[in-house]
Amino acid sequence: MNNFKRIFSFLVPYKKYAYLNIFFNVLYALFSTLSFMSLIPMMQVLFDQTKRNTVEPVYTGLGGIKTFAENYISYFITNATDTYGVGYTLSVMVALIISIFLLKNLSDYLAMFFITFLRNGVLRDMRNAMYKKTIELPLAFFSEKRKGDVIARISADVNEVQSSFLSILELIVKEPLTIIFTIAAMLSISVDLTLFVFIFIPVSGYVISLIGKQLKRKSTEAQEEQGIFLSTIEETLGGLKVVKGYNSESYFNTIFSSSTQRFFKLSNSIGNRQNLASPTSEFMGIMVIAILLWYGGNMVLIEKTLNGASFIAYMGLAYNILTPAKSISKASYSVKRGNAAAERVLEILDQQNPITSKNGAIVKTSFEEAITIKNINFKYEDEIVLKDFSLNVKKGQTVALVGQSGSGKSTIANLLTRFYDVNDGSIAIDGENIKDFNLQSLRGLMGLVTQDSILFNDTIRANIALGKQNATDDEIIEALKIANAYEFVNELPLGINTNVGDSGNKLSGGQKQRLSIARAVLKNPPIMILDEATSALDTESEKFVQVALENMMQNRTSIVIAHRLSTIQKADTIIVMQKGRIVEQGTHEQLIALNGTYNKLVTLQSFE
Incomplete structure (x- = not known):
């Protein structure tokens, strides 16, 4: 009893x-x-x-x-x-x-x-x-x-x-x-x-x-x-x-x-x-x-x-x-x-949630200096994913993470947003450990566009306004234009009031992804995380989405996790990962000149 x-x-x-x-x-x-x-x-x-x-x-x-x-x-x-x-x-x-x-x-x-x-x-x-x-x-x-x-x-x-x-x-x-x-x-x-x-x-x-x-x-x-x-x-x-x-x-x-x-x-x-x-x-x-x-x-x-x-x-x-x-x-x-x-x-x-805001948590509303990832280790149950990983991302920079599947790229996105917590080391924003932040304010600083363009069985308006519930129609339309999505939305019978169906199945993959980008644009966060946002798209859709991504990343700090290397050549820094470690880093030109792992990846994709 x-x-x-x-x-x-x-x-x-x-x-x-x-x-x-x-x-x-x-x-x-x-x-x-x-x-x-x-x-x-x-x-x-x-x-x-x-x-x-x-x-x-x-x-x-x-x-x-x-x-x-x-x-x-x-x-x-x-x-x-x-x-x-x-x-x-x-x-x-x-x-x-x-x-x-x-x-x-x-x-x-x-x-x-x-x-x-x-x-x-x-x-x-x-x-x-x-x-x-x-x-x-x-x-x-x-x-x-x-x-x-x-x-x-x-x-x-x-x-x-x-x-x-x-x-x-x-x-x-x-x-x-x-x-x-x-x-x-x-x-x-x-x-x-x-x-x-x-x-x-x-x-x-x-x-x-x-x-x-x-x-x-x-x-x-x-x-x-x-x-x-x-x-x-x-x-x-x-x-x-x-x-x-x-x-x-x-x-x-x-x-x-x-x-x-x-x-x-x-x-x-x-x-x-x-x-x-x-x-x-x-x-x-x-x-x-x-x-x-x-x-x-x-x-x-x-x-x-x-x-x-x-x-x-x-x-x-x-x-x-x-x-x-x-x-x-x-x-x-x-x-x-x-x-x-x-x-x-x-x-x-009764399930304990280890990822919560602690008492007296910092409510942070702006990003001023840098994201600092220092000597972090992480594993899913018994599988080690990241080993002694460190990275510094300054405000306004675009940093790309590349590497083979299972190298730990997407895990970085999960740790930055505190979907998971690191086992060792620390992640800091402007010198403050993200564990000290109020969880909602931390995620409020970030926009997330994933490989799976997740939409809900509701209108385009409701899907885009998730991050800003009180958005006006003009703000939503402006976000759609930046995401290179306004043209196809405007042609729909009900425009932004069109229902997208279960999981957005009434739309194509490229259309769904552009709506996901519009959602992130409307939220207008200072930090943008793109987790293989174009990897599931065909070449034509990728061009539309790539333009949308470039529009969105202007004047923002961006962390781009990429499978297709053609999409990140303009990044300020490219981090090459292998089995949870950084093996190379630099600009596209510097890494090509090294003739190492990155160059091999580029060559392989060129053949493909």
Whole structure:
């Protein structure tokens, strides 16, 4: 239950709804018991078994409340029957029963009415917290997790936790109180008969607990399997061209159907265990009622120690215990499922984010002097990527990083933006370690254009304005012109209000990349990082994008990670990397003259 205690923190904003739910559940339990107790005087009137009482009783305190109630009811029935006749008395009894049942059902509705606000509020807040945490976590976290699994936790697992709240409130308030009030009423009628009920409840609870064993483990497995097939869906839709192009539909169908088959088996196992609880508890209840009928029948017919009206009401009360007992057994299973889901939700919420702004972080709004990378080492898990790497980039310079794939070029971009933190050494801007900066202000200094031109399923305007939400249309159009994108955008039916489709799939690769550049231009940062911004483009698109990049880099400090060397010949400094180290550096002409690694790369690309 520790998981639920922690999840209960989401209840705090809705505690008034919880209190109202508890209040009406108490009333429901009370009226549920009274609805059966009210049958006794009515049946006594029907069978003319009412004890005559012409003296109005006097209330003497809680200790004698049972005697007072019995005497007052018999006095009222005697007086009403003598004055108005038995028909009037019967009508009053029926009206009383209807009123009690009405109040019982009204209380039940109001309890459910208020719990709805609580449940849906908790669902919303948990989803928001999960999403907020998800987008705050470092990139390293998602290199180890399936996207589909994270989606399953935010959707299905949060929903499972939310639905378990109702079960817990029933478990601790509504159903137990119904049982307690009912047993109190049963004790007031017959202590001997009630002893059978006390035997039934613990035996039933024990049997149900045996049925519920392993339910939490199987629920966890089912939720993990749901994450797997959601990941398969996400990956398949993302790579649909490859799937179709390689005629791999049957392969992915097999993967998906295997996952859903495992989920099918787990769901059957979980469902069958849950379904067994209700008939088991009901059967045990009927067994006890059968014994009560035999024993109570003796008390009524042979021993004459219990009147018939009280015995019929008692049997109704005994059966009244069965419904909450079944509900408790179902709720206990729901709690087990919710507990498994809560563990998966809390795993995300409790995830430590090592890349955050520390207390008293520097808020930096301008770049004045230089970026200094000093003796840094970095590795992804066990793979060493950068070794004793140092670099100084002065304001206004364009520095290019080149080298073979895996040499560590893109890692520099990831470290500058603090998507990852260095293992050793330091990165400083204007002499201040970037770890001392407020994270948002650090990234506010930088514009990032990557090889993958990432666009969202929204308008061109919304995609470009990500870095400047309050941008005017004129500012967006100016950014598009600098990015060499205004001409094709202007030809679209809705211009900047055109939706680009999922991942920008309505546009060509070159068009998408130019919109990514326009986004960086509109942000207008002093430092620009270009991570192989033209490597995925054809020659014609590359020319358009290259012009856009040159426009954007004017009067800025730029770090260009390049695969195509033709795009960086004008750089102030070219850094040649190999296996995480700098092997050469200088201008294009200086490096050609060295006739070393850079010259070999240029020669190879020329042949290509």
